[in-house]
Amino acid sequence: xxxxxxxxxxxxxxxxxxxxxxxxxxxxxxxxxxxxxxxxxxxxxxxxxxxxxxxxxxxxxxxxxxxxxxxxxxxxxxxxxxxxxxxxxxxxxxxxxxxxxxxxxxxxxxxxxxxxxxxxxxxxxxxxxxxxxxxxxxxxxxxxxxxxxxxxxxxxxxxxxxxxxxxxxxxxxxxxxxxxxxxxxxxxxxxxxxxxxxxxxxxxxxxxxxxxxxxxxxxxxxxxxxxxxxxxxxxxxxxxxxxxxxxxxxxxxxxxxxxxxxxxxxxxxxxxxxxxxxxxxxxxxxxxxxxxxxxxxxxxxxxxxxxxxxxxxxxxxxxxxxxxxxxxxxxxxxxxxxxxxxxxxxxxxxxxxxxxxxxxxxxxxxxxxxxxxxxxxxxxxxxxxxxxxxxxxxxxxxxxxxxxxxxxxxxxxxxxxxxxxxxxxxxxxxxxxxxxxxxxxxxxxxxxxxxxxxxxxxxxxxxxxxxxxxxx
Numbered sequence: 001x002x003x004x005x006x007x008x009x010x011x012x013x014x015x016x017x018x019x020x021x022x023x024x025x026x027x028x029x030x031x032x033x034x035x036x037x038x039x040x041x042x043x044x045x046x047x048x049x050x051x052x053x054x055x056x057x058x059x060x061x062x063x064x065x066x067x068x069x070x071x072x073x074x075x076x077x078x079x080x081x082x083x084x085x086x087x088x089x090x091x092x093x094x095x096x097x098x099x100x101x102x103x104x105x106x107x108x109x110x111x112x113x114x115x116x117x118x119x120x121x122x123x124x125x126x127x128x129x130x131x132x133x134x135x136x137x138x139x140x141x142x143x144x145x146x147x148x149x150x151x152x153x154x155x156x157x158x159x160x161x162x163x164x165x166x167x168x169x170x171x172x173x174x175x176x177x178x179x180x181x182x183x184x185x186x187x188x189x190x191x192x193x194x195x196x197x198x199x200x201x202x203x204x205x206x207x208x209x210x211x212x213x214x215x216x217x218x219x220x221x222x223x224x225x226x227x228x229x230x231x232x233x234x235x236x237x238x239x240x241x242x243x244x245x246x247x248x249x250x251x252x253x254x255x256x257x258x259x260x261x262x263x264x265x266x267x268x269x270x271x272x273x274x275x276x277x278x279x280x281x282x283x284x285x286x287x288x289x290x291x292x293x294x295x296x297x298x299x300x301x302x303x304x305x306x307x308x309x310x311x312x313x314x315x316x317x318x319x320x321x322x323x324x325x326x327x328x329x330x331x332x333x334x335x336x337x338x339x340x341x342x343x344x345x346x347x348x349x350x351x352x353x354x355x356x357x358x359x360x361x362x363x364x365x366x367x368x369x370x371x372x373x374x375x376x377x378x379x380x381x382x383x384x385x386x387x388x389x390x391x392x393x394x395x396x397x398x399x400x401x402x403x404x405x406x407x408x409x410x411x412x413x414x415x416x417x418x419x420x421x422x423x424x425x426x427x428x429x430x431x432x433x434x435x436x437x438x439x440x441x442x443x444x445x446x447x448x449x450x451x452x453x454x455x456x457x458x459x460x461x462x463x464x465x466x467x468x469x470x471x472x
Contacts, residue, residue: 003035003088005177008044008201009184011051012194018044023174023203028094028321029311029359035092037177040202045169045210048198052140052167053216055195060137060165064124067163068116070192075112077186078155082106085151085179090312092176093150094320094360095275097313103275108155108183110441111457115159118462132471137165138242139218141465142211144204144232146224147173147323148278148382154180156456157221162196164465169198169217171207173224175323204228215239219465222246223280226380226406226450233453244454244464246280246446248380249408252401253283254423255296256394256414259435261288264413265296267436269303269386271411273364276319277384278327281409281431281445285370285377287397290390297368300388301347304364307384309353321360322383328360331383335365338376343387344369372400380406394423402428407448411436430455 003025007014017038027034059067078085085108086100095104126133143157154170161168172180180199187197200207208228212220212235219242222232226247236243253271255264271283288296312320322328332350339345348365362383370377370387377387391397401410410432414420417434424432430447444460446452454464 003178005035005037005181005201008038008040008048009188009197009199010044010048011198012188012192023177023201025092025176025178026324027091028323029091031358031360035178037174037201040200040207042206042210044200045207045214048169048200049140049211049214049216051195052169052198055193056140056167059167059193059196062165064119064122067165068120070190071112071116071119071159071163073190074186075109075116077189078112078183079109081182081186085182088179088182089150089176090320092178093147093323094312096317096320099275100312104149104152107152107441111152111155111159114441114458115163115462118160118459119163122462130472134469134471135466136469138465138467139166140216141166141168142214142217142220143168143170144208144211144220144222144224145170145172147176148275148280150176151179151183153223154183156461158183158197160462161221161465163462166465167196169200169211171200171202171211174201174203177201208232209235212236213238217241219244221464229452244456245452246456247450247452248406249280249282249447249451250285250378250380250404250406251281251283251409251411251429252285252287252404252427253411254287254397254401254413255289256412256419256423257289258415258419259413260415261292261295262299265299266303268411269300269366271433272386273307273319273384276322278323278382283409283411284381284386285401286386286388287391287400288388290392293368293388293390296388297346297366300366300386304347304366307364309361309364310356319364319384322362323360325360327382328362331362331381331385334376334379334381334383335385338367338370338374341374341376343367343374343376372403378404398423398426405450408451409433
């Protein structure tokens with residue numbers, strides 16, 4: 001077994017797991033075991049939390065410029081190992097190599113550099129009338145992270161938490177956990193003080209729940225499904241700890257009548273299919289003027305056809321497999337339900353691609369004539385499945401976009417940027433890409449409604465890890 005891991009990282013040292021139980025890591029392309037990690041225990045979480053608690057006071061008192069030096073060193077260490085990170089994630093998740101290099105590995109150093117820049121300039125004290133307002137670290141942070149962007153999601157929590165002066169205990173997804181070891185190795189190599197960063201592998205119902213309920217954890221930051229987020233919030237409420245949740249989405253992409261339809265629909269397909277559709281903010285509902293529906297279908301069909309599906313390591317692959325057999329079957333079930341409920345299948349379908357007899361593959365799929373009450377228009381599918389919905393006027397488009405329990409992402413396309421901006425402001429969602437706006441690592445990321453609580457990335461994400469005190 002190539003990547004058999006038997007340890008956790010606690011209090012600045014590699015510690016042998018207490019249990020012989022392991023989680024196998026499956027290569028999403030070959031369906032073969034690629035590695036394994038230990039199944040952590042409640043006792044191992046307790047040890048990690050106490051290490052973080054013991055390290056907190058000294059780390060919180062470390063001058064911000066010194067914390068920034070550590071963060072920049074971590075960024076350099078991750079950048080030096082980016083090829084290794086990309087290869088690991090291509091195997092355990094199935095991300096095409098180009099995506100693994102540019103996003104999965106590429107964003108990790110960015111998180112630490114951004115956090116270093118923010119803490120270097122941040123005003124931890126300010127005056128307000130007769131009071132001095134002090135911002136100080138919240139304490140011990142438990143970070144519970146998902147499998148779809150396995151190392152990036154760890155880094156975008158750990159970097160601002162460390163910058164703020166917090167200590168952390170991380171539980172990666174047991175489905176795609178291997179890249180987290182590289183981060184721990186980098187932390188160790190840069191000489192981060194013992195206990196500041198701790199890594200415990202294991203299952204959500206064991207390790208995750210132990211972190212969320214631990215009385216010595218001051219804040220839990222969770223990214224994952226809305227169902228699991230509810231459980232984390234429930235457990236955290238027992239000790240009234242601070243909670244940040246980044247959960248599901250069913251994001252709408254409104255293409256207005258004055259948009260360039262060819263450009264907007266083509267880009268919209270890409271915004272749905274990124275990471276094989278396994279992106280919480282994916283633009284999975286495309287809203288188009290009713291009179292343009294047939295043309296939009298044809299553009300979307302051509303765009304979907306251009307997505308070469310196959311081996312993540314092969315040059316030119318744009319769509320890799322899904323993460324697991326469970327996820328593949330779930331997505332196929334949604335496709336079958338879309339057909340059963342009367343949506344028009346433009347391209348794709350639930351069948352295994354003939355040229356790919358192994359691997360957790362799903363055809364890039366486009367539905368049209370989708371109505372807002374259909375299951376595929378309401379539930380998060382987390383696969384390469386696009387639903388095209390027709391609207392009659394702008395007000396109806398906004399109503400359809402906002403008619404969701406989620407409110408994470410969104411998009412608006414228009415020939416007039418100010419027109420697009422006006423519509424974007426009416427969308428009840430945490431972020432809106434206007435005419436395909438590029439990713440901004442300084443902008444806040446998070447959602448309204450059942451898409452979560454709090455924000456990540458940039459100054460807003462940094463401030464989630466601070467408490468506010470008034471000295472009067």
